Each structure stands twice: as structure tokens, then as C-alpha cells.
Amino acid sequence: MRGASGLEGQQTTAKRVQFSSPFLPYLFLAPQLAIIFVFFYWPSVQAIQSSFYLEDPFGFGATFVGMSNYTDVLKSTEYLGIARFTAIFTALVTFFALSIGLLLAVKADGVIRGNATYKTLLIWVYAIAPPVAGLIGMMFFNQHIGPVVELARWFGWDMKVGLDYSDTAFAMIVVSVWKQIPYNFIFFLSGLQGIPVSVREAAALDCRSEFRRFWTVILPLLAPTAFFLLIINVTYALFDTFGVIDVMVKDKAANNPITLVYKVYMDGFRGSDLGGSSAQSVILMLVVLVLTVFQFRFIERRVHYS
Amino acid sequence: MAAIDITEVSKIYYGGVEAVKSVSIDIADGEFIVLVGPSGCGKSTLLRMVAGLETISKGSVTIGARLINDVDPAERDIAMVFQNYALYPHMTVYDNFAYGLRNRKTPKAEIDARVAEAARMLEIEPYLDRKPRALSGGQRQRVAMGRAIVRKPAAFLFDEPLSNLDAKLRVSMRGEIKRLQKRLGTTSLYVTHDQLEAMTLADRLVVLNGGMIEQIGRPLEVYHAPASTFVASFIGSPAMNLVKGVLEGGRLHIGTHAIDLGYPTPAEGPVTVGLRAEDLRPAAFGEQALAFRVDYVEELGAQRLVHGTVDQPLTASLPPEAPLADQLAIAIPTNRLHFFSAENGKRLYRPTPADGSTNAVTGVATVAAPAGRHAVNLEPIA
Amino acid sequence: MHRTRFFDHVILLIGVFIMVAPVVVAFMTSTHEAADIHRNGLSLTWGGHFAETYEAVLTREGGFTGKVTGFNMMLNSMILGLGFAVGKIVLSMLAAYAIVYFRFPLATFFFWVIFTTLLLPLEVRILPSYEVMNALKLTNTYTGLIVPLLASATGTFYFRQFFKSVPDELLEAARIDGAGPFKFFIDVLVPLSRTMMAAIFIIMFVYGWNQYLWPTLMTTDEGFFTLVRGIKQILLVWVGSNIPDYNEAFALAILAMLPPVMIVVIFQRWFIKGLTESDK
Secondary structure (H helix, E strand, O other): OOOOOOOOOOOOOOOOEOOOOOOOHHHHHHHHHHHHHHHHHHHHHHHHHHEEEEEEOOOOOEEEOOOHHHHHHHHHHHHHHHHHHHHHHHHHHHHHHHHHHHHHHHHHHOOOOOHHHHHHHHHHHHOOOOOHHHHHHHHOOOOOOHHHHHHHHOOOOOOOOOOOOHHHHHHHHHHHHHHHHHHHHHHHHHHHOOOOOHHHHHHHHHHOHHHHHHHHHHHHHHHHHHHHHHHHHHHHHHOOOOOHHHHOOOOOOOOOOOOOOHHHHHHHHHHHOHHHHHHHHHHHHHHHHHHHHHHHHHHHHHHHHH | OOOOEEEEEEOOOOOOEEEEEEEEEEEEEEEEEEEEOOOOOOHHHHHHHHHHHOOOEEEEEEEEEEEEOOOOOOOOOOEOOOOOOOOOOOOOOHHHHHHHHOOOOOOOHHHHHHHHHHHHHHOHHOOOOOHHHHHHHHHHHHEEEEEEHHHOOOOOOOOOOOOOHHHHHHHHHHHHHHHHHHHHEEEEEEOOOOOOHHHHOEEEEEEEEEEEEEEOOHHHHHHHHEEHHHHHHHHOOOOOOOEEEEOOOOOOOOOOOEEOOOOOOOOOOOOOOOOHHHHHEEEOOOOOOOEEEEEEOOOOOEEEEEEEEOEEEEEEEOOOOOOOOEEEEEEEOOHEEEEEEEEEEEEEOOOOHHHHHHHOOOOOOOOOOOOOOOOOOOOOOO | OOHHHHHHHHHHHHHHHHHHHHHHHHHHHHHHHHHHHHHHHHOOOOOOOHHHHHHHHHHHHHHOOOOEEEHHHHHHHHHHHHHHHHHHHHHHHHHHHHHEEOOOOOOOHHHHHHHHHHHHHHHHHHHHHHHHHHHHOOOOHHHHHHHHHHHHHHHHHHHHHHHHHOOOHHHHHHHHOOOOHHHHHHHHHHOOOOHHHHOOOOOOHHHHHOOOOOOOOHOHHHHHHHHHHHHHHHHHHHOOOOOOOOOHHHHHHHHHHHHHHHHHHOOOOHHHHHHHHHOO
């Protein structure tokens, strides 16, 4: 979704020689601009606008209510609970998806034999859609046939995914992490392979312990990749896991954990609370904006120091 | 084929930076002109203005008497060879040659004939069906040349075409470019930062510095009578020694040494003195000499470069059989000294019988003597 | 040295097992009969009912309306994936071409107008987007399914980066060779971008095929359901019954992942290039 890797800061200047034409550039830009205006700017402005209005349930217009949609949302214990869950969920998914992806990438980078096969087998899950991953996950956590539930029972854990709040949360996190490992693996691996052999050799001459070498030389060099992935993973956990969650809660959101995006969807499409849902949308927009600004500032720093 | 007139051309970038400052060069039909200077001296910008890739801020450029300031690059009847060759990577060598001709609606039969001729000339006939990526660096360079040749343009523009080649290939391609240009007789404008390339290729070379012309002249004219300390230090390898000295009553003082010149000096007071390394030689007994303390020696085979100090750093190019010691007596051929103004670095010409005044010349060199091996001092000596 | 390599392989094999096993199990189980699965749980062995299950899933009319087939949904997925990928490439190449290769007064302004879209994913503005689609009467149309997804700068960003990496001299040589804006684009830039186009096509096809939230909102008519969009329906309708048709649910899941997985595996090199160089 957002651009960040190596190419970013390279150059901001345009070509030395450019065409100049009074209408051609506009002609080429027109299709993209038209779509962006209709499907990006118009809805975004609408979201902000309707977050200040209370929609009449029978469709007879709307009343301006100022910030009250926001205060309602932020005062609601339900919303705050969901926000708390979203934060925990995001933190756990990001942490596990990143560390497992890094671990596998480091190992795959180290072995020579079977390198290509490992790579293929570890990345292909990227192509599976989140709800499809959710469906397979549901089967594995199924009350009757799920092997994970059986395994848990063996340890005395009576797992009731779909009924028990924390059990469902557990399953959601497992599936979401599973789905995201390949993405992190790909980026960490290409980051590792981008470290010059000469640097590794220099490190090998300077430091005997492989583990120390990893911490003091390889990991700092991977930091830009890791930071980029951190942002991507947070975005993934916040938004792209919608499919996983939607399949796993099966329309019974009452005693199941959901994330903020799912709440927007629920209130807007099920509850028909347009104003409240819009206010939530705007809050999410702010969260994303903060993330992006954070990311761009970091990139700027990286450009200066690299 | 055409003459190119560059008249008082300037390039002023947005924000006021002046990359080229009122440059004038008259290029005769069929002449090979090399623009040479350090990076950032404006040589590429000047070439690109002639090509039409940069707009001309001030002044005018004519090719074959046609004013081309506002003419599209494609209509200027020029062809250009780029430093990175800029071959179309997805096209075969043949298509690379033919692309410009096709865009000009040249008949197919003629395209075939011209491509075949250029390929034969450059000896790349076997590679016409290959893509650039399948060629070696030297072959790519030839393709870039060929693309220019097939167009049969009024002028060739070269933008450092050899700097991506290794040293050996550069020497052989240099010869080839010279040979081709002579054979085709096409007016050429060639940009390089390599003074050796400039010396060997040019009919006349134009030394640029900071957007201005330091000197225009035939290679040996420039070599033997550099118009400024900049040209003196840029043209020739090793670079000309430049030391501080004082002229006083027909004698030159360098540090504690004083040398009788035996001819009227162009000025009195502090000057910068230029000495070519190869003009220095071990002094014979009793000859007036400089005491030279040797720091280190570079053996080049045919000669040896001796680096040291005569209270200022100096390099002498001595024959390999010359004896070495920590301290050498170096003779100065007084009639091969160059004098430059201590203030602005311009050459101080020796007084001529006609006017007797010093004249620091910029731009077009006024020197017109034949540049033979022995006619070293171009200024007529009184 | 040997020891560490051995443990590296152990860790990698565990990783591979975790990534691969669930899908293998899903596939194997889909070849068993529903009652069999209900009795014995998931399976790692071949069940022998591959043909009939997959034929049923693909051709039997089902869903709430009793009219939609798996084949039908697959076709819709294909239309969404291809339409999105092709649309993205065409739009973003044109826009990037204008931004990189033309000098015009509003260039910086339009650059920011386009790149601001990178800031906000579709998910944070679903409701108003839906309202706009309603107003334009585009719900339950392929246009409504595909076009709004194109309203982001990801592809434009990517092609801009690529165009900027194309040597300046190529345009200069082409201009001296007499090529205008159209000729340069068609004769030089498009052929040069072929690898990049392939890479971006793969990424975008997978992205489009896997869309879930937007199709869920836009399509209520089952005739427009994609496979991924239909997943939840599968769970609700089939798994909700007495002896749930686990086999068919798994079969549909396998079908829903098959085309993108195939593309990623076969064109792995381009896929990784596209992914790591374009950041999705």
C-alpha cells in the first residue's frame, strides 16, 4: 500500500529533458485523476462531513451535531474495549509475524542446499486471500473436526473458537500471523541478500561468534527493512485482517473479539449508524496518517544518513 | 556537412546559476573540435545546447548558416553519441540504426543500404541481429557510432563517448573515431574531461573553466603556450610545474635562487612561473642550476618522474639513465619558461618588437606560429 | 559448522511444515466425503472423491438464490483479477509518463493529488465509498467492483520510480532520432517496461483476486460473487447444516487460492521483484 523501500529517496529531480505540450500531460493524467476524484476524494470528504451530522433513521435528512459523534464514540466503553483489543491484536500479530519471518529468512539465507525450494514453499501462502486463510483456520479450530482443538484438549484446554472470546482471539492471531509470515520472509530475505558479501567477510574476520555477528552487524543493516515491515505489518493487522475476522466471527460479533475496522463496517452496514461509523472512519484515518508521517520522517532520515 | 557558429551563448539556469558564460566558437566545415575541462565547467551543457537538449538562454547557434536556437533536436540535422551509448536495449543493432531513419520516413531500401554501409565501416556486420545486451563494451560503442553515422548528419556531437571503456579499448576507439571522422569529413563537436583524449583527437581544442573559454587553439599551441595557469595545469601529463617567483631586472628569483634570463622580461615583480617537467634536465658542471631535493621517484620506463622540492614542490621528467641522488642540480632552460600573472593567472606574453607591451589574451589564441617540436617559444623573441 | 547447518534445516523444515501442512490437509480432506470428515476429522490421506466433489462445487447451482455455481464465481474472480491488474497498469503507466516525462505548470500539484491516495487505504472510507457507488448506481456491476479499487497511487508510484531509473539519454537519443511523445512511449518506454509490467501484473492480479471487503459491500447479487467473496456464504450455508459439507467448503477454498498461488509459484522471480521493488 505505501511505498518505502530502497528506491524512494534516490532522486527527486525530473528528467533532464522533458516534453512540453499544452494538453498531452493532462490527457495522460485524466483517467487516473478522474478515478481518484470520484472514488477517493469525494468519499473521503463525505466521511469527514457526515461525521459531524446525525442521519435521520428514516432518511429524512441530517442534523448538524458538531463533535458529538466523536464524543459518543470515544465515551463508549464498547468502542474503547474494541480499541484495546485492536491494539493488543496488532501488537501480537506484528511481533510474531516479524520474528518468525526474520528467523526463517536468516536460516534460508544461511543454507545453500535446497535454498530455492525452501523459498518457494515459504512464500506461496502470500497468495492466499485472508478470508480463505480464515476458512481453513476455522476448520482447524472447528469444535468437531479441528485437530488444533483436539491437541488443546490433550493439554486440558477446552477450546471453543467462535464462542469463547479469548479462544477466538487466539485463533484469529494464529491465522493472521500465518498469513503474514511469507510477506515478511520475502522482504527480510531480500534485505539479507542485499548485504554485500564483503561486509559479511569483514565481520567474520572481526568477530568469531555467529550470534554476536548477527546482532552487531547484520541486524543493524536490516533495520531499514525491519522498520518498513513494521509499518506494513501494523497496517496489515489493522486493515487487511478484516477477511480473517469476518469469516471467524461468523456474524456473531456479540461475544467475539473484533477490530476497529470491523466495528466501522458493523455500525455502518449493519447498524446504519452513518454518523458514528463516519466518525470512526475519520479516527482510523488519523491513525493511518500518524503512521504514514512517522514512516516518511523515518525515510527522510534514512536518506540523509545512508 | 556544415560549419557551426556558436555566438555569445550563455546558459542561465532557473535561480540565476550561469553554467555557460557568453561562449563563442566558430567551427569550420569538417573540423574536429574538442571541448575539454574539469567536471562542472559547462562543456556538456554547451554541447547539449547545440544538440537542442538544453535551451539556449542567450546568444545564437547556427548550423550551416541556419539559426537553430528554437529548432527541435530532431530537425537540427545532428547526431549524438552518448557516454552510456543510450542504445535502445529492446531493439536489435539493426533497429537501433534504423529507428531514426524510419522516423524520418526514409525508404526501406535506403535504410538497408545505409545500415549495411555503416556496419561494414565499423566491422559490426555479424552483430546486426543482436540486442545491445549481447555485445561487449567496445561493440556497443561502435553501435552508438553507427547510429550516428547512418543518419549522415551535418554534425556529430560526442558526449564523453569513451569514458565507459577500459583504458586499452579507449586508446583503440580513439584512433577509430579520428579515422572515421577524417574519412567522413563530418564536422564534430566532442566533449571530454580527459586532456590526453582532447590532445590526440582535436583539430582545435577549447579549454573551458567555470563556464568560460580559457583558450582555443590547436593541441600543440595550447600545450606550448597555455593562456593561463588553469590551462597549464590541465593540459599535459604530468601537469606543468607552477612555482612562485619574482622577476627583477632580467633575473628570475625562485626562493633563494636567482637565474639570469638573458632576454627582456614581460613584467617586473611577483609572477607564477611555469616549467614543463620534460624541460628540466640535470645541470652540467658550472651551469646555473636549482638545488632540487628528491622526495620520491616514479619509474615509467621511458623516463622517470622525480618528485621533490626547490623550496616549492616540483616534478622533473628525467631520462632513466640519469643518475639519482637525494640532492640534484637541475638546469632550467630559460627560453622555455612560461610566465603568468600572479594576480589572475593569465599568461604574460613577452614583449614583441611591435608594441612592447604585455598582453594577457583570453579566448581565441593570437598565436599563429607553426607548432613544431623545436619551435617551443611561440612568442617572437626580440 | 555442520551442527548449525543441521539445525538451520530443522527450523526451515518446521517452517515449511507450518506453512504447507494446513493447505495440504485442506486439499486432502476435500477429496473425502462429508460424512467421513464429520466422523473422522481432517485427513492427510487421499479420499478418492476428488472428481465428484470438485465437479459438484464448480457446476452445481447453489447459494441463496440457487443459481450461482463455483464456476460462475471463478469467472467473476478472474474478471476482477484481470480487470484490476490491466486497469492498474494502463492508468498508472499513463499517469507516471505524464509526471516523469512532461514539463507542465501543475505537475507538482497533480503529483501530490495522486500520491496523497497512498495515505488512506480503502478500508477507512468504505462507507462513504459505498454511498458514492450507490449514488452512481454502480453496485452489482463489474465497473463498481473494479474501478474504485483503482483509486490509489500504488501502481503510479511504482512506474514513476521505474521511469526515473530509465537513463535520461534514452529519451535524448530518441528525440534526436525524431520520436515525439507518442512514439517514444510506444516504441521505447513500453517495450522497456515489459518486465516491470509483468511483475506489477502478478502483484495486482493476486491483489485483485483476493479482494474481500469491497466485493462484499458492492455485490449483493450472487451473480457477481467472486470466490473469495463467496467464502463466508460457504461457511454460513453449507457448514451450518446438519452434516456440514466440509469437503465442498475445502474444495472451494482450494479453488479460490489455486490461480493466485499458481501465478506466484510459477512467476516467483518476477513476483518477488515486483513486490520488493514496488512495496505492494
